[in-house]
Amino acid sequence: MSIEIEAAVVHEESGAFEIEDATLEEPRTDEVLVRVVGAGVCHTDLIVRDQLYPTPLPAVLGHEGAGVVERVGSNVSRVEPGDHVVMSFDSDGTCPSCRDGHPAYCASFFEHNFGGARPSDETSPISQNDTRVSGRFFGQSSFATHAIATERNVVPVEDDIPLAMLGPLGCGIQTGAGGVINSLDPQAGSSIAIFGAGSVGLSAVMAADIKGCTDVIAVDLKGNRLEKASELGATQTLNPDEVDDVVETLQADYGGVDYALETTGVPAVAKQATDVLTQRGTVGVIGAPELGAEASYDVNDLILNGRNITGIVEGDSDPQQFIPDLIELYRQGKFPFDELITYYDFEDIEQAVADSESGETIKPVLRVTDA
Numbered sequence: 001m002s003i004e005i006e007a008a009v010v011h012e013e014s015g016a017f018e019i020e021d022a023t024l025e026e027p028r029t030d031e032v033l034v035r036v037v038g039a040g041v042c043h044t045d046l047i048v049r050d051q052l053y054p055t056p057l058p059a060v061l062g063h064e065g066a067g068v069v070e071r072v073g074s075n076v077s078r079v080e081p082g083d084h085v086v087m088s089f090d091s092d093g094t095c096p097s098c099r100d101g102h103p104a105y106c107a108s109f110f111e112h113n114f115g116g117a118r119p120s121d122e123t124s125p126i127s128q129n130d131t132r133v134s135g136r137f138f139g140q141s142s143f144a145t146h147a148i149a150t151e152r153n154v155v156p157v158e159d160d161i162p163l164a165m166l167g168p169l170g171c172g173i174q175t176g177a178g179g180v181i182n183s184l185d186p187q188a189g190s191s192i193a194i195f196g197a198g199s200v201g202l203s204a205v206m207a208a209d210i211k212g213c214t215d216v217i218a219v220d221l222k223g224n225r226l227e228k229a230s231e232l233g234a235t236q237t238l239n240p241d242e243v244d245d246v247v248e249t250l251q252a253d254y255g256g257v258d259y260a261l262e263t264t265g266v267p268a269v270a271k272q273a274t275d276v277l278t279q280r281g282t283v284g285v286i287g288a289p290e291l292g293a294e295a296s297y298d299v300n301d302l303i304l305n306g307r308n309i310t311g312i313v314e315g316d317s318d319p320q321q322f323i324p325d326l327i328e329l330y331r332q333g334k335f336p337f338d339e340l341i342t343y344y345d346f347e348d349i350e351q352a353v354a355d356s357e358s359g360e361t362i363k364p365v366l367r368v369t370d371a
């Protein structure tokens with residue numbers, strides 16, 4: 001038996017997301033069939049579409065899905081049909097990082113999330129007219145009416161909260177919030193500069209406010225994003241086009257900052273985010289450029305100032321704990337991530353992508369099937 005679905009298929013490098021019929025396999029013993037209600041669009045979907053990350057095409061992308069469980073494999077006990085779930089990144093559950101509670105640094109993160117297939121046997125659950133299409137992208141491929149996920153990467157959530165808006169918690173929003181809360185873990189009263197005020201950077205701004213940072217500086221080239229940053233808790237905004245030099249400005253204004261977070265994926269900005277640190281400061285690098293991209297730093301500056309550089313994947317989150325924590329912060333009014341979202345009908349996916357790339361929309365969420 002198999003399931004007939006509609007999916008947004010990318011056929012060629014930098015090609016369009018084409019909504020087409022496709023066939024999905026029934027869930028295997030450890031898998032979960034989810035009817036997708038909402039799916040966020042993340043920058044990573046676009047760098048894979050453009051083949052900067054090499055998931056084989058054709059592919060069904062999408063990795064911020066939220067939906068309703070329809071069927072579960074015989075070995076699945078954590079969720080059952082009817083449950084509302086957020087789908088997050090996948091991990092093997094057995095490597096040292098997973099066993100240590102840090103699945104974002106899973107030794108086989110790449111195979112599980114970018115392989116386009118089940119890591120166990122390299123099969124894909126998706127096909128079109130018997131031709132293989134990459135599936136299981138981030139353990140889901142949620143730009144589709146239905147997704148095959150795994151027991152490990154579905155996070156049950158309460159059903160009294162609008163389901164479509166929860167999808168981005170599975171990637172972009174937990175990445176920014178976790179980058180601050182889990183990775184940098186700033187002391188109250190400290191200063192932090194956040195480079196990039198997209199969904200990741202703005203989630204980081206909200207998290208810095210929650211952690212009691214006194215100075216929260218958002219840096220971005222777009223005025224609408226800087227305005228949003230101010231609304232969400234940034235104490236200062238900085239447009240690099242409006243100052244001579246971002247590093248000199250922040251060094252002059254603050255004597256350097258205690259923490260910095262790089263979310264743009266531009267290697268030159270990763271260097272700036274290192275250079276704005278004060279003594280013993282820490283920069284978290286989140287934004288991913290193309291594979292093989294390098295950034296440089298002045299070695300003596302790093303040594304003499306005792307600076308720290310740390311790479312961050314998915315906010316170092318354990319989604320099973322962190323997503324419910326973020327929902328609780330949302331309920332308390334401390335983490336209004338819904339303000340980042342603009343909704344689109346599934347068939348308008350290309351418009352959603354265009355608005356995300358132009359910077360007009362911070363976090364597009366596709367309404368895929370009815371809640």
Ligand code: CXF
Nearest residue numbers: 042043044171288313314
């Ligand atoms: C990704 C970004 C690229 C590095 C791995 C994690 N996160 C999801 O968008």
Ligand code: ZN
Nearest residue numbers: 042044171172
């Ligand atoms: Zn993502």
